[in-house]
Amino acid sequence: MIIVPEKDIADLMTREAAFAAVEQVFAAMASGDAYNFPVVREAIGHADALYGFKGGFDRLGGVLGLKAGGYWPHNLETHGIINHQSTVFLFDPDTGRVAAMVGGNLLTALRTAAASSVSIRHLAREDAEVLGMIGAGHQAAFQLRAALEHRSFGKVVGWNYHPEMLPNLEKVAAEAGVAFEAVDLPGMREADVIVTITSSFDATLMAEHVAPGTHVACMGTDTKGKQEVDPALLAAATVFADEIAQSVSIGEAQHAVSAGLISESDIAELGAVINGSHPGRRSDEEITLFDGTGVGLQDLAVAAAVVALARANDTAIEVEV
Numbered sequence: 190m191i192i193v194p195e196k197d198i199a200d201l202m203t204r205e206a207a208f209a210a211v212e213q214v215f216a217a218m219a220s221g222d223a224y225n226f227p228v229v230r231e232a233i234g235h236a237d238a239l240y241g242f243k244g245g246f247d248r249l250g251g252v253l254g255l256k257a258g259g260y261w262p263h264n265l266e267t268h269g270i271i272n273h274q275s276t277v278f279l280f281d282p283d284t285g286r287v288a289a290m291v292g293g294n295l296l297t298a299l300r301t302a303a304a305s306s307v308s309i310r311h312l313a314r315e316d317a318e319v320l321g322m323i324g325a326g327h328q329a330a331f332q333l334r335a336a337l338e339h340r341s342f343g344k345v346v347g348w349n350y351h352p353e354m355l356p357n358l359e360k361v362a363a364e365a366g367v368a369f370e371a372v373d374l375p376g377m378r379e380a381d382v383i384v385t386i387t388s389s390f391d392a393t394l395m396a397e398h399v400a401p402g403t404h405v406a407c408m409g410t411d412t413k414g415k416q417e418v419d420p421a422l423l424a425a426a427t428v429f430a431d432e433i434a435q436s437v438s439i440g441e442a443q444h445a446v447s448a449g450l451i452s453e454s455d456i457a458e459l460g461a462v463i464n465g466s467h468p469g470r471r472s473d474e475e476i477t478l479f480d481g482t483g484v485g486l487q488d489l490a491v492a493a494a495v496v497a498l499a500r501a502n503d504t505a506i507e508v509e510v
């Protein structure tokens with residue numbers, strides 16, 4: 190098997206490779222060529238940890254495997270390592286033999302940022318100029334860096350529940366040579382694209398904060414009970430998701446569906462837009478909304494891409510098991 194350690198991922202993986210891998214696997218999901226397995230997530234009763242598995246099979250890409258990991262809230266203070274820990278295991282779909290073990294921490298951020306970027310590429314107006322960011326934590330920096338590459342944004346407007354974190358966004362915008370302005374929530378009406386990436390359990394972005402024609406990528410809500418945006422915004426928007434089953438159970442759509450504002454059949458897969466079986470955005474006035482809940486196949490796709498890059502660079506570590 191091939192091992193790609195966490196410490197090698199930053200040198201090997203690129204945002205372009207992550208984008209291509211996630212776009213391909215979303216398309217494969219929509220065409221029925223790839224599917225995710227049921228997610229396992231357990232409070233293990235040790236170290237206050239949440240541990241689980243996300244797996245799937247992409248028949249087109251020939252990628253089978255799982256991401257194992259979770260959240261250890263005391264890691265940083267006790268062990269000096271980050272609280273989110275994950276590892277991806279890939280298997281040969283022809284034989285079942287283990288094929289690779291890949292560090293999953295940085296890859297998780299890259300694949301999550303790639304998902305919102307794929308939605309921007311396929312759903313945002315071509316003339317989008319102002320990018321809005323809600324959230325300024327660890328993932329937000331990756332989201333912003335990736336999103337800036339998919340339209341000619343001239344300005345970033347940012348809002349965060351903890352305003353003292355906004356310099357995290359300002360720094361990324363400055364690196365990309367784009368102006369940054371901290372705004373209040375109504376200031377988001379200036380944005381043509383808005384990315385939400387917070388751990389909020391209450392709606393902060395309300396329908397009246399979003400102008401007609403905006404594309405909104407909701408990336409923070411990945412658990413039952415979490416919420417970033419007003420359910421009325423989903424009712425007013427054309428809603429897309431990475432996976433509809435996750436969108437209505439653990440994604441942003443859980444709230445609009447349980448309030449009876451939209452139903453499961455109102456949500457389309459982003460992969461269908463990539464495949465051309467859904468027209469995507471239909472007008473410059475339409476609000477499009479992507480509910481990015483995060484699926485195991487994204488993790489497998491970027492892990493397979495990094496294994497290919499390690500082989501091509503001759504840096505792959507090969508062991509017999």
Ligand code: NAD
Pocket residue numbers: 297301323324325326327328329349350351354386387388389390391393408409410411415481482483484
């Ligand atoms: P982080 O802890 O680094 O940042 C948290 C962010 O949420 C900060 O901007 C913080 O100010 C904000 N926040 C905290 N409490 C809030 C509140 N009550 N109201 C509004 N905002 C609040 O976390 P992170 O690593 O950046 O992750 C952000 C979210 O993204 C988490 O919910 C995480 O589970 C989710 N996530 C989703 C995916 C996916 O695939 N969709 C992948 C990874 C992470």
